[in-house]
Amino acid sequence: MLNGVVFPIIVFAVTAVFVFGRQWYFAKYKVPTGVDIAIAAGVVVVAALLMFAMGHIPICKCGYVKIWHGVTYSSENSQHLTDWYTFSHIIHGIGFYALFRIGRLKKLPLGLAFIFAIALESAWEVFENTDFIINRYREVTISLDYYGDSIINSVFDIFAAAFGFVLAWRLPALASVAIVIALEVWVGYSIRDNLTLNIIMLIWPIEAVRVWQGSG
Secondary structure, eight states: OHHHHHHHHHHHHHHHHHHHHHHHHTTTSOOOHHHHHHHHHHHHHHHHHHHHHTTOOSSOTTSOOOSBOOOSSSTTTTSSSBOTTHHHHHHHHHHHHHHTTSGGGGGSOHHHHHHHHHHHHHHHHHHHTSHHHHHHHHHHSSOTTOOOOOHHHHHHHHHHHHHHHHHHHHSOHHHHHHHHHHHHHHHHHHHSOOHHHHHHHHHSOOHHHHHHHHTO
């Protein structure tokens, strides 16, 4: 567990350094949007490098990259650019936007909120691909052949979260809620899994759910 926590901490530490530099350099000036995007991109690069250092492959072992891979329970799932779980990461981004727009955090500048959202998603992607979480998935879900994401898949998962964040920023709150519900229902119906079920099975696995998922 401790080894798994180290890598996300590195993501947060690097983000803190980037943000400190941002705040120091632009103490008396308005921060250009491009700077915040560049910082967020830098965090993604750090996450990708950490995954490479952890031994994850850049692309699918099959040797090619597909835009979409729709066969969930296969060796190529989570190895290409997008798949059914991409929609869960879009929901992550919507959730992060909501998090940074409620309570005391609502005063946080949009650029910083975006950077922190990307840092959270990047840290999760790194943590998700540690042996601790991979083994957990294999123990309590039907993903017996899951050995982690490819780096390019993780990067595009982070992009999906960024898209969800921007989507929530541009749309009314009710529209964002409707999108989350629609995606959860659609993905749940299509593959018998979604973000909600994924969280449940990771934290508190239910045998009946596992059997139902396996019979799909």
